[in-house]
Amino acid sequence: MYDVIIIGCGITGAAIAYELSKYNLRILILEKENDVAMGSTRANSAIIHAGFDPEEGTLMARLNVRGSRLAEEICRELDVPYVRNGAVVLAFDESERQSLEKLLRRGINNGVANLRIIERDELRAMEPEVSGDAIAALYAPDSAICSPWEYCLALAETAVRNGAELKLSSGVKSIQKTADQWCVSTESESFTARFVVNAAGSQADVVHDLALEHEFEILPTRGQYYLLDKSEGSRVRSTVFRCPGVNGKGVLVAPTVHGNLIVGPDSELTGTVDVSTTKEGFDYIRSRAAESVPGISFSANIRNFAGSRARTAKGDFIIAENGGFIDAAGICSPGLSAAPAVGEYVAELIENAAGLPGKREHFTNKRKRIRFRELDDEAKAELIAKDPAYGRIVCRCEMITEGEIRDAFDAPIPPTTIDAVKRRVGAGMGRCQGGFCSPLVLEMLAARLGVSRYSILKDSEGSFVLKKNNVH
Numbered sequence: 219m220y221d222v223i224i225i226g227c228g229i230t231g232a233a234i235a236y237e238l239s240k241y242n243l244r245i246l247i248l249e250k251e252n253d254v255a256m257g258s259t260r261a262n263s264a265i266i267h268a269g270f271d272p273e274e275g276t277l278m279a280r281l282n283v284r285g286s287r288l289a290e291e292i293c294r295e296l297d298v299p300y301v302r303n304g305a306v307v308l309a310f311d312e313s314e315r316q317s318l319e320k321l322l323r324r325g326i327n328n329g330v331a332n333l334r335i336i337e338r339d340e341l342r343a344m345e346p347e348v349s350g351d352a353i354a355a356l357y358a359p360d361s362a363i364c365s366p367w368e369y370c371l372a373l374a375e376t377a378v379r380n381g382a383e384l385k386l387s388s389g390v391k392s393i394q395k396t397a398d399q400w401c402v403s404t405e406s407e408s409f410t411a412r413f414v415v416n417a418a419g420s421q422a423d424v425v426h427d428l429a430l431e432h433e434f435e436i437l438p439t440r441g442q443y444y445l446l447d448k449s450e451g452s453r454v455r456s457t458v459f460r461c462p463g464v465n466g467k468g469v470l471v472a473p474t475v476h477g478n479l480i481v482g483p484d485s486e487l488t489g490t491v492d493v494s495t496t497k498e499g500f501d502y503i504r505s506r507a508a509e510s511v512p513g514i515s516f517s518a519n520i521r522n523f524a525g526s527r528a529r530t531a532k533g534d535f536i537i538a539e540n541g542g543f544i545d546a547a548g549i550c551s552p553g554l555s556a557a558p559a560v561g562e563y564v565a566e567l568i569e570n571a572a573g574l575p576g577k578r579e580h581f582t583n584k585r586k587r588i589r590f591r592e593l594d595d596e597a598k599a600e601l602i603a604k605d606p607a608y609g610r611i612v613c614r615c616e617m618i619t620e621g622e623i624r625d626a627f628d629a630p631i632p633p634t635t636i637d638a639v640k641r642r643v644g645a646g647m648g649r650c651q652g653g654f655c656s657p658l659v660l661e662m663l664a665a666r667l668g669v670s671r672y673s674i675l676k677d678s679e680g681s682f683v684l685k686k687n688n689v690h
């Protein structure tokens with residue numbers, strides 16, 4: 219029997235597993251997809267929000283501010299790309315200036331430090347590419363950007379290093395309560411635990427209903443993006459927001475930790491999870507972004523994608539314990555920012571319900587990986603002399619070596635698909651989007667997994683890359 223079963227391994231499930239793995243608990247994470255970070259966690263703006271946006275007094279506000287304070291140190295310890303680049307929220311007229319004042323007051327009440335309103339000249343000095351029509355901005359120096367999927371992977375890997383078990387391709391189909399434990403079943407296995415945590419993102423309502431009376435519904439809300447080439451990556455230094463409206467934080471323009479420029483999202487209630495992209499969405503995003511940063515060159519676009527927010531009508535996170543079943547639901551934005559604080563909060567709920575055992579004596583929270591292209595020439599030469607695999611470039615755009623991909627295979631949660639390799643080491647993230655390296659990665663995967671190259675997937679179940687007489 220496990221102490222805790224966590225359903226879902228996006229950033230929320232991973233952060234909960236990370237926090238709980240500090241204690242002497244038997245933990246099992248069940249994830250329905252073939253990798254971690256396959257839901258909202260892989261398709262978002264990647265901002266660690268300072269916390270001025272959520273309404274005062276909400277769980278969202280409290281956990282956002284706490285989570286973003288914890289994120290920097292966790293990212294440093296776990297070697298996750300993180301840059302505190304700051305954010306500006308633009309005002310284009312006097313009524314938007316009033317909105318900035320409101321956001322400033324809200325941020326201060328939420329406990330956000332260092333917020334202030336800056337006038338046009340200071341804004342232009344800070345961000346010369348921002349439209350001259352912007353009259354002022356709210357400046358949040360503590361806002362940051364990170365790599366969301368590496369953040370999730372690093373938290374999950376650390377939980378696994380500290381004894382948690384992770385089962386991928388294990389979608390939960392039923393949950394039953396007996397006298398003092400829960401029985402959680404996938405299609406092929408059943409497990410028992412004292413506590414079950416529902417971190418199933420856009421499926422959190424479905425998973426909740428497997429265990430308890432119906433309480434809430436997830437309202438999937440799509441957000442689409444442009445990802446522009448590194449030639450556009452330094453167009454702005456901070457994250458440039460518009461004033462938030464009824465549809466959320468609006469279209470932003472921001473650098474990414476990988477050196478690209480991200481532009482989006484729009485916001486559209488889709489009824490079911492829908493991460494397809496639309497011309498209308500992109501027309502809207504381009505026109506809104508051009509009002510903030512007129513010089514963006516959209517011809518440098520290298521990829522479009524969409525994510526789905528797991529909103530609920532409550533407008534706040536739903537995190538509560540009921541008879542050993544804990545929902546971590548409605549985790550829409552700022553869920554990435556709040557994640558480590560959500561982990562702490564779930565630990566608190568378990569402590570209040572049954573008491574937590576002592577802390578693990580040897581909790582390991584160090585993680586380091588070789589990033590070849592970031593080394594200086596001397597370090598590169600030394601590394602290649604020691605291990606020639608670092609001298610063989612697989613992804614030319616991002617300068618990713620065979621040695622780094624091999625290291626990913628040896629990590630606690632090894633990749634089994636081409637996109638899983640991409641999320642771990644960056645191969646395929648560049649201008650050619652895997653055109654050159656995908657066949658090489660496919661060969662490496664087939665050799666490592668000991669399977670035919672015809673069974674290698676690009677991404678989710680069924681996304682075969684090669685076909686041979688229609689037999690996989």
Ligand SMILES: Cc1cc2nc3c(=O)[nH]c(=O)nc-3n(C[C@H](O)[C@H](O)[C@H](O)COP(=O)(O)OP(=O)(O)OC[C@H]3O[C@@H](n4cnc5c(N)ncnc54)[C@H](O)[C@@H]3O)c2cc1C
Binds near residue numbers: 228419525
């Ligand atoms: C367009 C957009 C922009 C955003 N921008 C930001 C931002 O800049 N900053 C920020 O802080 N937040 C942002 N967010 C929010 C953030 O991405 C989410 O809050 C966060 O990723 C939610 O993580 P999660 O783990 O709760 O959900 P998910 O990442 O969706 O993970 C849920 C997991 O549960 C699994 N699952 C579902 N059902 C089952 C089952 N039956 N059995 C087993 N596993 C199951 C899924 O496969 C999935 O892996 C944004 C979101 C979107 C969509």
